[in-house]
Amino acid sequence: MDRDESLRLAALAKQGDTAAFEALVTAYERMVYNVVYRMMPNQEDAKDISQEVFLKAYRYLDRFDQKASFSTWIYKIAVNTAIDEMRRRKGKETISLDWEFEGEDGAQKKQYQPDGPSVEEQVLEKEGLSEIWRAMAKLSAEHRTVITLRDVEGLSYTEIAEITGASLGTVKSRLARGRLALKELIIAQKAYGANGRKYTERRGQHEL
Numbered sequence: 001m002d003r004d005e006s007l008r009l010a011a012l013a014k015q016g017d018t019a020a021f022e023a024l025v026t027a028y029e030r031m032v033y034n035v036v037y038r039m040m041p042n043q044e045d046a047k048d049i050s051q052e053v054f055l056k057a058y059r060y061l062d063r064f065d066q067k068a069s070f071s072t073w074i075y076k077i078a079v080n081t082a083i084d085e086m087r088r089r090k091g092k093e094t095i096s097l098d099w100e101f102e103g104e105d106g107a108q109k110k111q112y113q114p115d116g117p118s119v120e121e122q123v124l125e126k127e128g129l130s131e132i133w134r135a136m137a138k139l140s141a142e143h144r145t146v147i148t149l150r151d152v153e154g155l156s157y158t159e160i161a162e163i164t165g166a167s168l169g170t171v172k173s174r175l176a177r178g179r180l181a182l183k184e185l186i187i188a189q190k191a192y193g194a195n196g197r198k199y200t201e202r203r204g205q206h207e208l
Contacts, residue, residue, distance in 0.1 A: 001027040014061055021061070023053050028071065028105040032078045038148045039082040041133045049085055053078045076163045079149070083141040135185035143178030150175055 001011075006027065012020035032053050039044035056077050064073055136144055145164060149155045155163070160171050 003069055003071075007066055008029045013068060020176055021058060022058070024057075024070070025073075025190050029054070030073070032074060035148060035153055036082050038084060038152050039079070039144055041136070045085070049081055050078070051156055053081050054097050058080065071164055072159060075149075075159075076113075076157075079145055079163055083145060086141050086144070125165065127149050131186055131189055132182075135189060136181050139151070139178060139181055142174050143181060146171055147178045147182065151179075 009024050033046055033050045036049045040046060057074055093205040146160060149160045157168050157171050161168050
């Protein structure tokens with residue numbers, strides 16, 4: 001959905017047009033689910049939080065500035081809601097190893113397809129993804145956010161700054177530190193196992 005159409009629908013929704021808001025949900029639900037799932041890789045959590053995001057959007061629709069982009073606004077709500085939940089349950093997160101996401105056709109897709117790679121290739125790919133998810137789960141909320149928005153969602157530094165409320169310099173700094181922390185955690189997992197206990201003992205509390 002283009003910017004003008006989303007703004008038109010948002011204006012109608014502000015006036016109480018529920019059909020207009022439902023159209024916005026339909027247009028952005030896949031995007032919201034994907035970004036939440038990549039920050040909290042558990043399918044049920046992502047679904048629940050995505051619903052919460054749109055409930056908040058509806059509740060605070062009157063605060064939406066028509067001069068802004070609706071996609072940026074909904075991204076911001078999604079990111080902040082996910083961060084709040086991550087902080088609330090820090091250390092209690094669960095990770096789903098089957099990477100589910102919403103595709104272009106709107107249907108949910110699994111990581112592995114019957115006509116896809118061989119079983120051996122699937123196992124290797126699954127191990128690689130699970131390593132990344134485990135490492136991502138150990139990052140700070142700020143680092144996980146900028147990595148998700150930049151490296152997964154492909155947003156610009158300016159867009160990320162607007163979504164997170166941080167300066168461009170802070171966004172770039174967090175991204176650099178987050179990438180380094182992620183790299184070190186993945187290396188530690190390979191060397192010492194998923195928990196990285198020896199790594200933690202050797203380095204102390206990893207600075208995130």
